[in-house]
Amino acid sequence: MPPVKIYQEDQIASPTMRVWLNFSANPFALAGLWTIAFLLLLTLFGPMIAPFPPEAQDPRALLLPPSWDPSGTVAHFLGTDDLGRDIFSRLLHGAHLTFGMALLIVVTALFTGFIIGSLSGMMRGLKSSILGHLLDALLSIPSLLMAILVVAVMGPGLENVFWAVGIALTPQFVRSIHQSVHEELQKEYVTAARLDGANSMQIFWYVIMPNVWEVVIIQTTLAISAAILDIAALGFLSLGAQAPSPEWGAMVAQGMDNLLTAPWAVTIPGLAILFSVLSINLVGDGLRSALAPIRN
Amino acid sequence: MFKYLLRRLNLFLATSLVMVGVLFYATGLFPVDRTHALTGIHTPTASQLVQIEQDYKLDKNQAWQFIAYLQQRLSGNLGISVTSHQEVAEELSAVLPASFELAVMAAIIAICFGVPLGVLASQSQHKLTQNTIMAITLTGYSVPVFWLGLYLSLWFGVDLGWLPISGQINLLYEIKPVTGFMLVDTLLSESEYGMSAFKDALLHIILPATTLAVLPFTVVVRSTRSAMMNVMNQTFIRAAEARGMHTSTIILRHALPNALIPVLKHLGLMLGSFASYAIVVEMIFSWPGVGSWLVSGIYQRDYTVIQGGILAVALLIIFLSILIEVLHTVFNPLSRKDLYATS
Numbered sequence: 001m002p003p004v005k006i007y008q009e010d011q012i013a014s015p016t017m018r019v020w021l022n023f024s025a026n027p028f029a030l031a032g033l034w035t036i037a038f039l040l041l042l043t044l045f046g047p048m049i050a051p052f053p054p055e056a057q058d059p060r061a062l063l064l065p066p067s068w069d070p071s072g073t074v075a076h077f078l079g080t081d082d083l084g085r086d087i088f089s090r091l092l093h094g095a096h097l098t099f100g101m102a103l104l105i106v107v108t109a110l111f112t113g114f115i116i117g118s119l120s121g122m123m124r125g126l127k128s129s130i131l132g133h134l135l136d137a138l139l140s141i142p143s144l145l146m147a148i149l150v151v152a153v154m155g156p157g158l159e160n161v162f163w164a165v166g167i168a169l170t171p172q173f174v175r176s177i178h179q180s181v182h183e184e185l186q187k188e189y190v191t192a193a194r195l196d197g198a199n200s201m202q203i204f205w206y207v208i209m210p211n212v213w214e215v216v217i218i219q220t221t222l223a224i225s226a227a228i229l230d231i232a233a234l235g236f237l238s239l240g241a242q243a244p245s246p247e248w249g250a251m252v253a254q255g256m257d258n259l260l261t262a263p264w265a266v267t268i269p270g271l272a273i274l275f276s277v278l279s280i281n282l283v284g285d286g287l288r289s290a291l292a293p294i295r296n
Numbered sequence: 297m298f299k300y301l302l303r304r305l306n307l308f309l310a311t312s313l314v315m316v317g318v319l320f321y322a323t324g325l326f327p328v329d330r331t332h333a334l335t336g337i338h339t340p341t342a343s344q345l346v347q348i349e350q351d352y353k354l355d356k357n358q359a360w361q362f363i364a365y366l367q368q369r370l371s372g373n374l375g376i377s378v379t380s381h382q383e384v385a386e387e388l389s390a391v392l393p394a395s396f397e398l399a400v401m402a403a404i405i406a407i408c409f410g411v412p413l414g415v416l417a418s419q420s421q422h423k424l425t426q427n428t429i430m431a432i433t434l435t436g437y438s439v440p441v442f443w444l445g446l447y448l449s450l451w452f453g454v455d456l457g458w459l460p461i462s463g464q465i466n467l468l469y470e471i472k473p474v475t476g477f478m479l480v481d482t483l484l485s486e487s488e489y490g491m492s493a494f495k496d497a498l499l500h501i502i503l504p505a506t507t508l509a510v511l512p513f514t515v516v517v518r519s520t521r522s523a524m525m526n527v528m529n530q531t532f533i534r535a536a537e538a539r540g541m542h543t544s545t546i547i548l549r550h551a552l553p554n555a556l557i558p559v560l561k562h563l564g565l566m567l568g569s570f571a572s573y574a575i576v577v578e579m580i581f582s583w584p585g586v587g588s589w590l591v592s593g594i595y596q597r598d599y600t601v602i603q604g605g606i607l608a609v610a611l612l613i614i615f616l617s618i619l620i621e622v623l624h625t626v627f628n629p630l631s632r633k634d635l636y637a638t639s
Binding site: 133134136137138139140141142143144145148149151152153155225226229230232233236237239249252256259260263266270273274277278280281282285 | 307310311312313314315317318319322325326327434435437438439440441442443446447450454568569571572575576579590591594597599602605606609610613614617
């Protein structure tokens, strides 16, 4: 039963509620959010529900097409690759390597970038300039070149992807947070708060940050999609995840030998990457347009 | 304005210096001998060893070594490649033009198709047209480039057989490199097959350039659209409408020049991602550019090639992004307002 309306005046939704209402009015963004929730579940529980271990080879089922093909079987739902490994199970096992790893990298980069960016944004003069621009030099090295540098130093491997992509992403967070904190700091409501006797810490947390969170959120969605694409590209170039690993980009690279006879071994992991990045971009777009009326 | 340029130059120098510093630090971490990592000579003779020690000041402390490193690299001494025993600088100058050629073609494709489509998306009243264009750009933004490249080459190269899928030109043609740009060189060459070589080179560049253009294209469409929507709401557009001007005149002469300024800025911010894309595209289509050269360098642990390539690409990106910022300021008097005020 809906609550009885006693009073005449309308209820005014809180800002967060308004963002949510704006966001959920867009069906595509909502679909993206559901996909992300689904992917998160797969990341956590994928290995448990996978019917086969990721490296189990079945010599009687080499290059089996997906089950909707007349010659496919339901036992191997999405078919098998040239070593008879079940693609569906590998996708499930790979979810935490591609998607989970991307989340981990972004959270780490966000944390570091947030600290450096807000510190340099709140400071003035040379100190702020040095802290803020120091990492700009790293920004000019593309993420793939950074990965090549890291691989040259530490050798290939999935752990090194963490460092390569993390080092490439952190300066972006530093720059955007530095800029928006700096911009807000010039505004008059901050001066008003300062005249009311707020100290720097209070100004930062209670006055400026509520206006910066939106930038952080949007930057985070952008970074997650960039991180997934980077991890997959490194896996594809076999600079990241190495051959037997079920990381999605590496799966594309492993399926490439049989591209002409068994295109599904390339198509399916590629589609998995495409849809996960697409869902994140849909949510990012939805968030941006939901936040736009508040930001302007 | 002079002061502004000076400050940008300062920023360029400082950023490049930090970048070289990062590279110098990484060189020290490479899992080989320091002399090998610096010069690429695997087993130097005694006289070479003395020379290296002198050049790179290996007997002094880190600061001196960094200065010596900077001196050597800036004077064009990038060492020799471990695998081919060629000068890295020479190899670099051979592969750079090919990458430029690909990048220029991709930029032309992206801008020629992206700007009109962005204007169309902002002006169209149909929900369907708008949604279709947005769906296409969002997909283009999300698609993993290696997968897209593989599929394009599978469709157009193998299944349909329309386009060649690897290399810059058919190996049957012998073209003398003059400028390094294959399309220009084939036109300049005096052989009787010049014209057919040009056609062949053009066919070779279509697929990689299209693949590489996908990301810039989506960025151009999306930023043109949002900038046009912004501009069209402004009062000077309404004034132009009130004067009875034709819609196409308003869009082409009044709105578009203003809308392209933020597009330029967006493109400048995405340079790094474009470079990452270009490396993968060059790998897939075996394009003889910097990207595939660098990746084969890392497969062979060719440390001098890695350093030289990263140095060249990063310097280019720093330079281009600062150039775009300066151009942005030149074209947009509004951004000059807060030029001298804050950092």
